[in-house]
Amino acid sequence: MSRTLIAGGTVVTSTETMRADVLIDGEKIVGLLGGDLDPPVVDRTIDATGRFVFPGSVDAHTHMEIPFGAATSKDTFETGTRAAAWGGTTTIIDFPIQMKGDSLMGSFEETMAKAEGSSAVDFGFHQIVGDVNEQSLADLDLVLAEGVTSYKLFTAYPGVYYSTDAELMKVMQWASGNGSTILMHAENGSAIDLLREQALARGETGPLAHGLTRPAELEGEAAHRTILLAEQVGVPLYIVHISAQQVVAEIAAARSRGSSIFGETCPQYLYLDLSLLDQGFEGAKFVCSPPLRDASEGHHEALWWGLANDDLQVVATDHCPFDFEGQKTLGRDDFTKIPNGLPVVEHRFPLLVHSALAEGRLSLNRMVEVTATTPAKLFGIYPQKGTIAIGSDADIAIVDPEATDVISAETHHMNVDYSCFEGMKVQGKVETVLSRGSVVVADGQFHGSKSHGRYLKRGLNQLA
Secondary structure, X not given: OXXXXXXXXXXXXXXXXXXXXXXXXXXXXXXXXXXXXXXXXXXXXXXXXXXXXXXXXXXXXXXXXXXXXOEEOOOOHHHHHXXXXXXXXXXXXXXXXXXXXXXXXXXXHHHHHHHOOOOOOEEEEOXXXXXXXXXXXXXXXXXXXXXXXXXXXXXXXXXOOEOOHHHHHHHHHHHHOOOOEEEEEOOOXXXXXXXXXXXXXXXXXXXXXXXXXXXXXXXXXXXXXXHHHHHHHOOOEEEOOOOOHHHHHHHHHHHHOOOOEEEEEOHHHXXXXXXXXXXXXXXXXXOOOOOOOOHHHOHHHHHHHHHHOOOOOEEXXXXXXXXXXXXXXXXXXXXXXXXXXXXOOOOHHHHHHHHHHOOOOOOHHHHHHHHHHHHXXXXXXXXXXXXXXXXXXOOEXXXXXXXXXXXXXXXXXXXXXXXXXXXXXXXXXXXXXXEOOEEEEEOOEEOOXXXXXXXXXXXXXXXX
């Protein structure tokens, strides 16, 4: 096995910032060296002088090559994980999707076939349970045996993924018996469908109607209801892609009661707003669910406050890219046909580095916590992932804090024809990325391979 030394850098974890050299033997970190020790004998030295050395980032919410209506998200596991690596992300957790009438175990096997041998970085799965019935409840035990310890349910999308309160409780009761975590897409889907129908009847067909028919109050209501169900059952609940201050308040209240409730937001909800949908059909580029929120209503501030004060615990992406031409344009005359999702996986970690270096919204340690350490703990892969420590996988992102970068579709590596952060200048540039000791990005080149990534059988939530 080859030995690598990352020398001269400042190591930043969720709890420490220290001048140290990182010694890697094969795929593992075997030493953190400081002081005036003689340098060890190694096969390769990476000079990190003047750089921050971060744990490889963990994106706990991606959607590679999944169907949405008449379209399929553009990034495959190969292209999406390569783009993730370019942005310093070395682990993703994606989703097998059981839809109404589908086999739950079949969806797991189908997604594994897509990902295995086609991922540039390591990957795990959450299981979407879109059809709660006796067979799918039985299949949950089979999927759990494959190392899937988190299960996503929906209060949105009636007829596609939606579960009734009774169905939600059935899966929660199953999870409470084995320590699994429930993920929740919290929006009131029935009420939203009514508002969408009424908007179309009034002739409101453009992208702005997408945002206006999914109000923040209906996200807050669904969060409130599902938190109470989870508390009743006694199961850990993780609410995904939070956009609204109402949900932050619900999670804060639940956590103050001692409940195992956790929250995730995404860069699009931290940096983008509803006005982007109000620019004719170009606004379709920014259609996602939940929608971007009105900047004047205080949602951005509430999300940042929640991250800084542990009312929210994770920043993920909900990465689900669709081309503007040929895919988003399917809804040119009907906003309900616009595929929902944004391309984010490459830029989550750089944007959060920027939030710490240039904006002071989070400390560097807290930034590491919400992008790497906490998702690794919540989803049972810590300390293998999410930190720089002896025995951990040698997943490393080396960042030049003095360099800047401009986000653009012309230079990004995601397989999509636009960027939702087009033209944004960020402080701090990811220069070198290692995945399990192998250099996958360096010197402006991709050095990895699509077969490098391994499937992660995950343990249970370590924070519940």
